[in-house]
Amino acid sequence: MLNIAIIGVGTVGSSVANILKDNKEIITARAGRELIPTIGVVNNLNKKRDVSIELTDDINKVLDDDSIDIVVELMGGVDKAYEVVKKALEKGKAVVTANKALLAYHRYELQEFAQDIPFEYEAAVAGGIPIINALREGLTANNIISIKGIMNGTCNYMLTKMINEGVEYNQILKEAQDLGYAEADPTFDVGGFDAAHKLLILGSIAYGIDAKPEEILIEGIQNITSFDIEFAKEFNYSIKLLGIAKRVGDEIELRVHPAFVPNDQMIAKVDGVMNGISVIGDKVGETMYYGPGAGGDATASAVIANIVDIARRGKGSPMLGYEKSFNKNLKLLPKDAIKTKYYLRLEVNDKAGVLAKIATILGDCGISIEKMLQKPLKNEKSNLLLATHTCVEKDIINAITELENSKVVTQKPAMIRIEA
C-alpha cells in the first residue's frame, strides 16, 4: 500500500484522486499494491471540489507526515513548488510532478537533489502521451537525431482552424478563449513559452543539455496571417508551432517557432487540440507519438503511470503487465458476435429487379444499407458495392449465404469490415 498526497486539487489533482478510485481494481493489479490518494492540499478549503478525499490547507503537516509515501505536486509555479518538492525529497518521499515550468528551470538541481529517490514527471510534457517514457526507455539504443513536436494544443487548435476554415488569428483566438482552450492572457501558449518549457525537458533526456527558457529561440504564432495560410496551401504545407531539438555536430539546436511543414510528414497530420511528437533516432528511424496534450483525465493518466512506476520500483514491470491477476473473468467474444459495419461487393446481372431482391434479402436478415455504389462490368453485369449500418457478424454471414443461394449474385460475395 502506498499513501499519496496531492498538492493542488484543481482539474488535474481531482482527476488523479478520482481515477485512483474509479480504476482501482486494474491499477492495483498492474502496480501490485494499492495506491491510496490519502490527502489533498489546497489553498482554499471553502472552494467546492469534486473529490472525496480528505483536504487540508496545511502543506507542512502533509510533508512532515511519515505515512505519506508519494507527493504529487500539481500546484504550479516555480519557486514555491521548488521548495515543496525539495522538502518532500528531503523527507525521503517520492515525487511526481506535472509542473513543466519547475523543470524548465530546476531539472538539474532536482536531479542532483533527488539522487535515488524517485522523481517522475511524465505529465509535464504532452499530457497523456507517454513521451518521457518513450525517450527515456523505449529509444535508449539511439543517438537522437531530432525531436520535432507539436506540444501546445491551444496553438495547434488555432492553426488548424486558420488553415481549414480560413479564419483570421484574432477571431480564432477569441473562439479558443470562449471554448476554454486559451487563457484570458494567452501569451504563455500563443507566445511559445509553454512549448519551450516542454522542449527543454525533452532536450535534456535526448542530449543531456542544460538550458533555460531565456537562452533559446522562442517565437509565437501571433503574426501569422491569411497570406501565410495561402502560401501553405499553394505549396502543400501545414503551419505548426514546433518545438525542435536537433543535434548538429557537437551543438544542439533548441527552438520553438511556427513552421511550415510538408503535408506528407506525420507531424503535419496532427490537427486540432492534439499533440504529436516525432523523434528520429539514428538506428530506429522516425517514431511518432500522438495524443491529448492537456485535460484533467489525460494529464492524470500520466501522473498515475508515474505512481505505478514508483510502486513497481525494484522489481521492474511485470512481463504481461499485471503483478496480480484481476478478477474480471474476461472471455473471448465469439467470432460471429462481432458488431461493426460491413461492406459487401456483389456481382450481379445488370437487370431490373435485382437491387430490390438484394435489399429484400438483406432486410430479412436484419441488415440495412447505409451507402451504395454501382459499377458496371463487362457482359451486362454490375458490381454493387454497399456499406451496411452496424450489424452482427452472424447476420452478415447469414445474408451472404442467402445471397449465394438465391442466385441473385453471380459470384461469391466479398465482405470487408468497416471500422469507423
Add this chain to the structure above:
Amino acid sequence: MLNIAIIGVGTVGSSVANILKDNKEIITARAGRELIPTIGVVNNLNKKRDVSIELTDDINKVLDDDSIDIVVELMGGVDKAYEVVKKALEKGKAVVTANKALLAYHRYELQEFAQDIPFEYEAAVAGGIPIINALREGLTANNIISIKGIMNGTCNYMLTKMINEGVEYNQILKEAQDLGYAEADPTFDVGGFDAAHKLLILGSIAYGIDAKPEEILIEGIQNITSFDIEFAKEFNYSIKLLGIAKRVGDEIELRVHPAFVPNDQMIAKVDGVMNGISVIGDKVGETMYYGPGAGGDATASAVIANIVDIARRGKGSPMLGYEKSFNKNLKLLPKDAIKTKYYLRLEVNDKAGVLAKIATILGDCGISIEKMLQKPLKNEKSNLLLATHTCVEKDIINAITELENSKVVTQKPAMIRIEA
C-alpha cells in the same frame, strides 16, 4: 558490466551486436553499465556475417556459461525457441526476445516460468515502436477500451500502393517480393497471421486475456480488388489490415482483417511500410504510436531498449535519462547559426523593378529563392510570399534588415521557418 549472448545472428542479431558497439558511449551512459555482446550462436559457422563478435554453433555451451547474463533469442520458430528460452531462464539468465510466434503460443507459460527473472519482448510487436512500453507502463491508469493497429508493414505497403496507384493485388505482391518486403510464400504476412501473433501479445497486456492464434478471427488482404479501392475513394476511406483488440462488456474481441477506415482517423494516415497503433484508454482518450515495424536496426533498437531496462532493474530509470553523464560537451547552438529554409512575406509597391531589387538584396546576402507566390493587395501594393533554399539564420536576419533599409518593402517583413 553485463554479458550478452545473441542466439541467431541474422539481420536483427547482427544489428544488435553492431549497435551495442556503435552507440556504446550513449548506451552505457543510459544503462549505467557496459553492455557487452559477448557471443553469437549460429547454425552455420561458415556463413559470412557482418559482425565482429565471437560466434559458436554450440548453444548449450552458451546457455551453461555462468558469465552470460542476458540471452537474446532471435532464432525464430516456436518449439526450439521455447526450449532455449526456458533453459536460459532456468539458469537464471534474463531473456530478451523478438519472437512473436513464441509469445503468441507460450506467453503465459513463460510468464509463469520466468517469475522474477526479467523476460522482455518489446521487439516482438511493431519493431522499433515502443508500444509494449507504452501499454505496460505509460497507460497503466486506464481501462483499455480498444487497440487498433497496423502491425504488418508488408500489407500496409501493398494496400497503400493499391490505393495511391491503383495497382492490382497480384502486381503489387510481385513488386513487394522484388523489393524484399514480402516473402516468396507471402501467406504469413498477407494472410494476417503475423499481425495476429502481435495482436495476441497486446491483448494480454491490455486485458490479461489468453488466446491462441487458432481461436481468433484472422483474414488476409488477398481478395481485395480495385472495386473495393474505388469504393474506399468514393466514401473517403483507406483500407488497412487492422489488428483489433476491444472490450465489449466482459468479453474481448480479438480480430485481424482488412478494414475500411475513415481518412480522418490518425491510423488511416499511416502509409507504406510503417506501422501505427491507436490505443483508446477510458481516461487518456486516444494515443497513437507510429514507426517502423521491421528492419534490422529498428528491431534491434527495441531489443537493446529491453537490455538497458534489464541493466537498470532495481533502480528504475534515471530521472533525466542518464545514469552517468556522457562526455560529449554538447553546447547550445547560437540562435543565429540555425540553418533551415525560410519563408518571407514582403509587402511591396506593385511596380516594375521591385522584384529585381528584392532578388538582388537577397542574392547579396547569400540567399537564393526556391519558390514564390505574388498576391495583389489594395492600393497598388502586393504581397510577395517566397521560400528560400537552405540558408543561415544570420543571413536571413541581415537580409530582412537590408530589405527594410532599402525601403523596397512598405512594411516590416514577416519570416516563418520551413521545416522540410
